[in-house]
Amino acid sequence: MAEQRREVWITGIGIVSCLGEGPEAHWHKLNEAKPSADTQTFAPCVVHPIVAIDFDKQIPKKGDQRQMEPWQRIGTYAAGLALESAGAKGNAELAGRMDMIIAAGGGERDVGVDSAVLSGLPKAADRDSFLNERLMSDLRPTLFLAQLSNLLAGNISIVHGVTGSSRTFMGEESAGVDAVRIALARIQAGQSDITLVGGAHNGERKDLLMLYESGGYLLKDEFRPVWERAPRGGGFALASLGAFLVLESREHALSRGASPVARLSAVLADSSKRRPGDVTGTLERLWSKLAGASPIDESHAAVISGATGAEPATSEERKFLAAHPGLPVRATGTHIGHGLEPQFSMNIALAAVAAKHGKLFAPADRSGVEREMSGSLRQAVVTGVGHWRGEGLALVEAVD
Amino acid sequence: MATRDKSGRPVVVVTGMGVVTSLGIGKTENWANLTAGKSGIRTIKRFPTDGLKTKVAGAIDFVTPETPSSPARCERFAEIAIEEAISESGLGGKGSFPGPLFLAVAPIELEWPQREALARASGANDAVSYDDLIRAAGSGRFRDFHERFVFGSVGHHLADTFGTQGSPISLSTACASGASAIQLGLEAIRRGDTDAALCVATDSSVSPESLIRFSLLSALSTSNEPAGEAVKPFAKNRDGFVMAEGAGALVLESYDAAKARGARILGVVEGCGELADSFHRTRSSPDGKPIVGCIRNAIADAGLAPEDIDYINAHGTGTPENDKMEGMCATTVFGERVKSIPISSNKSMIGHTLSAAGAVEAVISLMTLEHQRIPPTINYKVPDPSIPLDVVPNTARDAKVTHVLSNSFGFGGQNVSLIMAREPA
Numbered sequence: 013m014a015e016q017r018r019e020v021w022i023t024g025i026g027i028v029s030c031l032g033e034g035p036e037a038h039w040h041k042l043n044e045a046k047p048s049a050d051t052q053t054f055a056p057c058v059v060h061p062i063v064a065i066d067f068d069k070q071i072p073k074k075g076d077q078r079q080m081e082p083w084q085r086i087g088t089y090a091a092g093l094a095l096e097s098a099g100a101k102g103n104a105e106l107a108g109r110m111d112m113i114i115a116a117g118g119g120e121r122d123v124g125v126d127s128a129v130l131s132g133l134p135k136a137a138d139r140d141s142f143l144n145e146r147l148m149s150d151l152r153p154t155l156f157l158a159q160l161s162n163l164l165a166g167n168i169s170i171v172h173g174v175t176g177s178s179r180t181f182m183g184e185e186s187a188g189v190d191a192v193r194i195a196l197a198r199i200q201a202g203q204s205d206i207t208l209v210g211g212a213h214n215g216e217r218k219d220l221l222m223l224y225e226s227g228g229y230l231l232k233d234e235f236r237p238v239w240e241r242a243p244r245g246g247g248f249a250l251a252s253l254g255a256f257l258v259l260e261s262r263e264h265a266l267s268r269g270a271s272p273v274a275r276l277s278a279v280l281a282d283s284s285k286r287r288p289g290d291v292t293g294t295l296e297r298l299w300s301k302l303a304g305a306s307p308i309d310e311s312h313a314a315v316i317s318g319a320t321g322a323e324p325a326t327s328e329e330r331k332f333l334a335a336h337p338g339l340p341v342r343a344t345g346t347h348i349g350h351g352l353e354p355q356f357s358m359n360i361a362l363a364a365v366a367a368k369h370g371k372l373f374a375p376a377d378r379s380g381v382e383r384e385m386s387g388s389l390r391q392a393v394v395t396g397v398g399h400w401r402g403e404g405l406a407l408v409e410a411v412d
Numbered sequence: 413m414a415t416r417d418k419s420g421r422p423v424v425v426v427t428g429m430g431v432v433t434s435l436g437i438g439k440t441e442n443w444a445n446l447t448a449g450k451s452g453i454r455t456i457k458r459f460p461t462d463g464l465k466t467k468v469a470g471a472i473d474f475v476t477p478e479t480p481s482s483p484a485r486c487e488r489f490a491e492i493a494i495e496e497a498i499s500e501s502g503l504g505g506k507g508s509f510p511g512p513l514f515l516a517v518a519p520i521e522l523e524w525p526q527r528e529a530l531a532r533a534s535g536a537n538d539a540v541s542y543d544d545l546i547r548a549a550g551s552g553r554f555r556d557f558h559e560r561f562v563f564g565s566v567g568h569h570l571a572d573t574f575g576t577q578g579s580p581i582s583l584s585t586a587c588a589s590g591a592s593a594i595q596l597g598l599e600a601i602r603r604g605d606t607d608a609a610l611c612v613a614t615d616s617s618v619s620p621e622s623l624i625r626f627s628l629l630s631a632l633s634t635s636n637e638p639a640g641e642a643v644k645p646f647a648k649n650r651d652g653f654v655m656a657e658g659a660g661a662l663v664l665e666s667y668d669a670a671k672a673r674g675a676r677i678l679g680v681v682e683g684c685g686e687l688a689d690s691f692h693r694t695r696s697s698p699d700g701k702p703i704v705g706c707i708r709n710a711i712a713d714a715g716l717a718p719e720d721i722d723y724i725n726a727h728g729t730g731t732p733e734n735d736k737m738e739g740m741c742a743t744t745v746f747g748e749r750v751k752s753i754p755i756s757s758n759k760s761m762i763g764h765t766l767s768a769a770g771a772v773e774a775v776i777s778l779m780t781l782e783h784q785r786i787p788p789t790i791n792y793k794v795p796d797p798s799i800p801l802d803v804v805p806n807t808a809r810d811a812k813v814t815h816v817l818s819n820s821f822g823f824g825g826q827n828v829s830l831i832m833a834r835e836p837a
Contacts, residue, residue: 148463
């Protein structure tokens with residue numbers, strides 16, 4: 013009972029990261045191929061801080077900005093960029109029936125309050141009473157709303173009026189893959205006509221660095237491209253970034269005169285248990301499915317890798333890529349760092365921008381994984397391998 | 413010929429359910445207590461409540477994971493509910509379920525005991541900074557913190573334990589999360605992506621900081637004595653919700669797949685509606701349009717008319733604002749007939765299980781259909797003249813129930829409504 017699946021276009025892109033704001037700024041910086049990161053501010057941790065943003069441009073009310081923590085401001089801003097680029101900004105009728113799937117973690121803690129509590133606890137006569145008393149008096153009532161995972165979506169509804177539906181997926185990288193996967197499946201099946209999908213991340217956060225450092229996943233001391241980190245044990249550099257896509261059925265886009273950046277043809281995901289070899293095997297299996305459904309023309313195709321630099325996942329992905337030597341590879345994590353939940357949306361956006369330009373951006377790696385691409389680019393396979401769990405692939409194609 | 417609904421989509425049924433709440437473990441115990449009008453709300457024993465305004469909750473202390481934390485409890489509650497649901501459905505084998513997992517789960521973060529452990533390990537004497545904590549975290553002695561406190565933790569563990577297929581989706585739509593998990597399963601089966609889905613919702617947020625967070629938003633009841641009378645949905649003297657813990661699990665299947673394997677059909681998920689509210693982060697639009705639209709979307713998705721609904725399982729948190737808005741919006745949707753539609757709040761007895769509520773209440777809605785008996789809204793002693801509804805006050809009631817509307821609303825403008833019915837004749 014194979015029903016006709018609708019074609020889905022990417023008609024809007026809203027991206028902001030350490031490379032700048034918008035597709036062209038990213039395209040320019042990626043081609044410059046001079047990746048760098050901040051090794052000082054959070055030393056020994058390496059971080060990719062976000063560019064300076066004039067939030068007023070997408071979040072006009074200061075009152076709204078004040079209600080948000082940085083991750084929500086970045087996300088609400090990037091969502092505005094995406095709507096603008098899709099020609100959907102300020103269209104209340106369209107926003108009112110637009111669906112939304114967000115991939116999100118949570119907001120940051122009040123580091124000052126935490127430090128004061130932790131400093132006071134060992135001296136307190138009664139640990140529990142002290143904790144209750146400090147939290148009751150020191151926590152800002154509205155901080156909770158800036159921390160709740162689904163409140164990026166809530167803020168986008170308030171600021172941009174997107175209210176057709178609102179769902180927030182949690183769970184690091186795989187939340188980002190699944191958000192796009194479900195958004196695509198719903199449009200293909202006719203359950204949605206147009207969906208805003210993406211997320212945002214603030215990597216300039218010590219509470220998050222603490223979490224990932226406990227697992228031993230962070231890049232420290234010195235910045236290196238993603239593929240060159242394994243000999244020193246690997247690690248990812250936390251990033252601040254926001255990435256949103258407007259996905260739309262072809263018919264719906266045509267009916268409102270919107271033009272495509274690229275076609276999103278497939279998103280596949282799985283979750284291996286991460287025994288040795290699992291990542292390589294899972295990517296290979298997903299690849300077979302992907303290439304089985306949409307033939308890949310290797311002379312005009314490339315891989316936009318979401319490799320984080322964390323080990324052993326990155327080395328396993330590298331093995332998978334080595335089995336497909338015809339495909340040039342680019343790891344965007346070298347340039348923009350790792351933003352977890354929105355990373356997959358960001359990489360789909362960058363793949364779409366490359367497909368729109370009809371060529372791949374420059375390599376930025378001395379380890380031999382990335383090489384020049386001479387031909388034109390028609391297809392880009394996007395990988396998303398979580399530092400701990402989750403594997404995903406997407407296929408982005410140029411639209412004639 | 414495939415069984416289709418009025419829109420030509422596969423009919424989606426429930427073949428297994430499990431539940432754990434402050435009222436007990438399993439459907440049988442919960443149903444007995446719900447229909448007896450018992451409360452699961454107790455004075456909090458898990459931690460001292462000195463200095464806190466709210467001292468009651470529907471905490472689950474009769475189930476304790478080995479290393480207690482919010483995600484560990486979430487995971488354990490979910491395991492119990494899933495085991496019951498899968499066992500009832502008879503679908504799949506041990507450690508193997510033939511469909512994806514959609515999990516509504518409370519947001520996760522490192523908690524005070526972990527921060528304190530890192531602070532101690534850092535050796536910082538006087539002022540403890542996050543730099544000290546990060547340094548201690550890098551010692552390699554706290555690797556288990558990462559796996560326990562990433563957002564995907566509970567979902568991936570459950571996917572491993574029960575052998576669900578593909579990437580497990582963890583989601584949050586605040587207090588509508590449980591209904592969203594069911595909605596995602598419903599949509600996946602309707603798309604033909606799968607014949608079965610495991611839809612689960614779990615929450616364990618009864619901790620000092622979570623309690624204080626809600627308390628600072630003035631959302632919680634402070635009626636601490638007697639604990640069992642704290643939640644008073646739709647009553648004039650209602651003064652907030654009471655935090656509670658629990659999990660609900662449902663095995664969803666296409667009707668054809670369930671019939672083909674001879675499964676017992678517990679009910680049909682006929683429809684789901686959604687509509688977000690752009691008015692405010694915590695308050696509903698005063699005109700009620702998003703909630704009204706959400707309920708209408710659900711009824712339309714089910715291929716029904718408002719006249720077909722004969723029971724409403726209310727969101728009914730017991731906050732002044734929610735119950736007023738829910739009553740007003742039901743009146744807008746159902747008109748004069750609203751006064752003759754029973755509407756009751758499971759939360760009056762269980763408390764508000766937050767991320768889990770939508771699934772817990774879906775399980776109870778399906779039990780209501782099965783038993784043709786409506787659990788009451790307890791603690792209804794002072795009627796609110798501005799909400800002139802039949803809230804099934806204080807005592808359970810036998811009734812003919814064919815189509816249930818179950819509402820879930822959450823912070824961030826989240827509104828989701830489900831429509832459930834018995835097996836098609």
